Each structure stands twice: as C-alpha cells, then as structure tokens.
Amino acid sequence: MFQSFEARTDPRQGVARVAELRQQLVLQGLDGFLVPRADEHQGEYVAACSERLQWLTGFTGSAGAALILRERALVFVDGRYTLQARAQVDPDTFEIESLVENPPARWLGTNAVADMVIGFDPWLHTVSEAAALRKALEKAGAKLVAVPSNLVDAIWHDRPAPPAEQVEIQPIGFAGELASDKITRLAEALRSDGATHAVLTDPASLAWTFNIRGHDVPHTPLALGFAILAASGLPKLFLAPEKLTIETRAYLTQLADLYSPDAMETELSHLCSQGARVALDPALAAEKLRLLVEEQGGTVLALPDPARLPRAVKNKAELAGSRSAHRRDGAAVTRFLHWLDLQSPGSIDEIGAVRALEGFRRTTGEETQMPLRDISFDTISGAGPNGAVIHYRVTTATNRSLQASELYLVDSGAQYQDGTTDITRTVAIGKPTNEMCERYTIVLKGMIAVSMLRFPPGTRGMDIDPVARQAHWMAGIDYAHGTGHGVGAFLSVHEGPQRIAKTGSEKLLTGMILSNEPGYYKEGSYGIRLENLIVVRAPEPIPGGDIEMHGFETLTLAPFDRRLIQVDLLSNQERLWLDAYHARVREEIGPMVEGEVLDWLKAATAPL
Secondary structure, eight states, X not given: OXXXXXXXXXXXXXXXXXXXXXXXXXXXXXXXXXXXXXXXXXXXSOOGGGOHXXXXXXXXXXXXXXXXESSXXXXXXXXXXXXXXXXXXXXXXXXXXXXXXXXXXXXXXXXXXXXXXXXXXXXXXXXXXXXXXXXXXXXXXXEEEEOSSOHHHHHOTTXXXXXXXXXXXOOXXXXXXXXXXXXXXXXXXXXXXXXXXXXXXXXHHHHHHHTEEOOSBTTBOOOOOEEEEESSSOOEEEOOGGGOOHHHHHHHHTTSEEEOGGGHHHHXXXXXXXTOEEEEOTTTSBHHHHHHHHHTTOEEEEOOOTTHHHHHBOOHHHHHHHHHXXXXXXXXXXXXXXXXXXXXXXXXXXXXXXXXXXXXXXXXXXXXXXXXXXXXXXXXXXXXXXXXXXXXXXXXXXXXXXXXXXXXXXXXXXXXXXXXXXXXXXXXXXXXXXXXXXXXXXXXXXXXXXHHOOBOTTOBHHHHHHHHHHHHHHTTOOOSSOSEEEOOSSSOSSEEEEEESTTXXXXXXXXXXXXXXXXXXXXXXXXXXXXXXXXXXXXXXXXTOSSXXXXXXXXXXXXXXXXXXXXXXXXXXXXXXXXXXXXXXXXXXXXXXXXXXXXXXXXXXXXO
C-alpha cells in the first residue's frame, strides 16, 4: 500500500513540545517563533525531516503555520482544515486562527506590542511572507529576527534524516521536449528580463526543466534540490550525489555543472560577488536567498519562477500521456465503483475501500503495462460525517463503516509515468434522502457549468470560480475551498500558477490542466464533492460570434451516481451534457472492462 492508516500524531504531544520550545525562546531572547508547514522548497509535500509543524502541534494538513509566544500558541489553517485542526491539536494549548482571513502577519499586526522580538527560520519563509511579517511587526514597534538554526530542530531529538532516493530520467516520449531545449528557452527568458541568473527552488521546476523525477517526498515524484540557471553558460544543479546513478550522472553532466546541495550558498555568493542580477520568485524563494544575494553584493530581481508557466502549459506529448492515464484510471475507478455497489451497507469500512481502490489501480496498471507508480495524494475516504471534513485522512482511530442511508465521498488520484490523475465521486450507500439528492444535483450543476463554459483569452481562474457557485448561491449554500487547482504531468497533483478560485489571478492558457471540483459539506452529517480534471482548449470561433473562445476538454472518465441526481433540477442543456459525457465514458472505458463490470457500466452511463 502507498497509503498508511496509522494515526501519525496525538493532540497530547503539543503540551510538552511547546513547553520545550518556550525554553528555547528564553535562551534565544525571543518573544515568539514561527513554525510554518514548509521546507526550503515551499512545496505542498515535504519530507519527514521537514514535518516540523506536525511534530510540534499534531496537525497533519498540507497548509498551515504555528506561532508560539511566551504565553500563547496559535495554529493557522485554511477552510479545508478547520474541522481537522480541531480534532488534531490540543485545544488547551493552541488557539485556531484562519490562515486566509487572519494569517500570521495580520494577526501580529494587530496583537504585537512594542519591542517584541519574533524569530523565524529564513529558509522556511518566502521573500513575500518575510516582507509581510516584517512590515506588520515594524508598524507595531516590534522586530522580526532570522535565527541561525531552527528552534524546533533543537528539541526534535529523533528527527529523521533527509531523503536520499535515486533520481530517474523522464523519457522524452513522455516529456515531449528535450531538457537542453527547455534550458535554452529559460535562458532566453532571463536575458529578456535583464537577469544574469535565476535560482530554481521548486523541485517541480527542477524536475520539469531537467526531465528528471525522484522519490524524496510522499506521492509526488520529486528530487529535492536547487538549480541556478544562467542567462549564458551552463546551469548549476545541486543534488545530493548519493541520489545519482552512473546513468543519471552522465545524463545530467551534459546539461549542467553538478554540485552537492551544501555548495549552493558558496556558489551563489561567488556569483553575487561578481555583480550577479539574480531572479528570485517572491512567492517561492526562501528569504534566506534574498538575504544572501544582497549581503554578497548581488541584485535581487523579483520575478516569477521562469519554469512555472512553461511547466503549466502542457505540450502534445504531455497531453497525450494525460489522456492515456485518465483512460487507464477511469477503468480502475469503474471497477471500484462496480465493486462498491456489490457491498452490503455496513460490510466494509473506509480503509477497506481505500485498499480496494488502490488494488484496482495496481491491477489495471499492470494489465496496460503502465504500472501504478504511487497514489497522487492520500485517498480521502469519508463515510457519513467524515465526508464533511474536506481533507479528511482516514486512520485506524477514525475508520468508519459505510452505513445505509449515508453518503460516501472518495477523492483519490494516481501517479503513472505518463500522467497524474485526481478524481472525486460521491456515492449513495443505500437509499439517500431528498436533501442529499438536491445538494448532490446542485454540486453537479456547478461542475457542468464549468465544463460547458466558453471564455475569451485573458480569462482568469477568479473569473470562472463564480460560475461553479451560481447554483449553490441560488440555494443559499457555498463551499470553503477553491473550485480547481492546477495539475502536473507526472508531477504534483496541486500545481500552480493556474487555479480556479477567488484568488486565481493567473490567465488560463491553452494546455493548462485544472481540476473542476465544487462541493457541499454538512458538518456532522455528510460531504459531497464531484471532481473531473479538465484541460484548456485552444480558442475556437463560435458561429455568429466575433471572438474566438476557449473551452475545456474533460479528461476524467467515470460515471456519476444516478441515484443521487434529481433530474428535474437539471436544465435540458445540462442533461444533454451529462448524457454525452456518460456516452463518452461508456465508449472509452467499455473496451477496457468486461463481464459484470461492463454490464454495470452500461447501466450506469445510460441516458437519463
């Protein structure tokens, strides 16, 4: 199994650990210390040695931060994790705050007092985060101080060693472009922006640029490291030497000068001493890098990661791989949904369902000679009230059986070498209530609205997000997460900069892959989410129109639960879309299944 079900933390762990950290505050002359859920690369997934927030507080979500003061301790989480944080952290030790509405910088701006000194690890905060914190504290007459070593590390005596998994080459047939050509493209972009160098801190950008993959973090095929791109000359690539085989070392030495990661500061300092103009992405690069560049005489240029946008716009090979991965994954999910329908209410639990789904993915991957490399995130397997916890992670302590008259929400994904998948379906266990069907249909309407949308070039994700919520708002309901995130090509299942959300300011470009996943969550009762992955199509003329319009191609292929659809709430256009989608599922997945599964698929995808 790629997924573990053991409870990794205990709310009681925070009491003693916070007390130890406060002793460190006294020793360092600090009034507080910030502990973000981040590593030096600011990725969503971090290695075990970088799970400082989890170790300190018990919170296991993928976004958050803690602020430990002499007399107070706070944990900041976004709307996806509010319920989870309440269950995982000790309420007598930690207050819970909103990471979105009242993040640490804003909270400190309101609550800091004159002469307060707040410490932070400059490797774990971005340039933008550090600037916001510094501004808020200075306004209050307080000070932000970079510590030379992390205070949590000083008390984490059994901290795991850094990962050292082997790096792999991503074949050109899947990558679609030679790494040397990508490096040339990025160098041209640096020259155009007036930079002599750029530091790549995001391992996904490293993976894309050099056509490599790794195994250093859970569920995302990344090799942790850094690169310094040059406007002219070879890049410098910083990877632990034990990660490289003879083959990968020979491949990479043709593309870059290779160094150990501990040489990065020295090499960057040398470049800066010669007047380097270094591009750093304020939203991704560690504040430590800004401090180093300026201290050594270089100039910082605040520019986006040069690989981020090219990585988001998938080429023909990447899109072909994604379509193939989704057909394979659709067959596995179809087998799972058929299996689920055969189970009696109460006979299986959330963990059993996760095991079965991973098993179908493994089998289908073997049959198609494209093995399952990993799941793309821990499967969210929520029965009844657990489905209302937006990013629920089932453990042996929370495991619940799938009972009659409840809903079961399963949000899962896979990593194949040709593509990354992410799909959510909500299924009725036994007979659903009228309210469940009404809410399910509203969520389905939101998904269909995005799927059918045509939009002009220049449209941003924030412009599309309200389209998914219109039916919700008309019913007086909403959901506390974005409608869609970007997805990589055998990379991160959550990829930027593209997203469909209130904060999605990036223009959507042809070839970008996103999720389309509206939801509804009734705390203590059930959750509903429906998710397909979609790709932005090239603009096309509309008969009688003046402007060519983008649209979306749906990649995900699996049936929706007809038992939960209130047909009279769908418009004729929505019914036509759903019938056409189900017909496509039947056409593309049908040849990959047989017998009872095929019969079930035909019934599940019949016209409404």
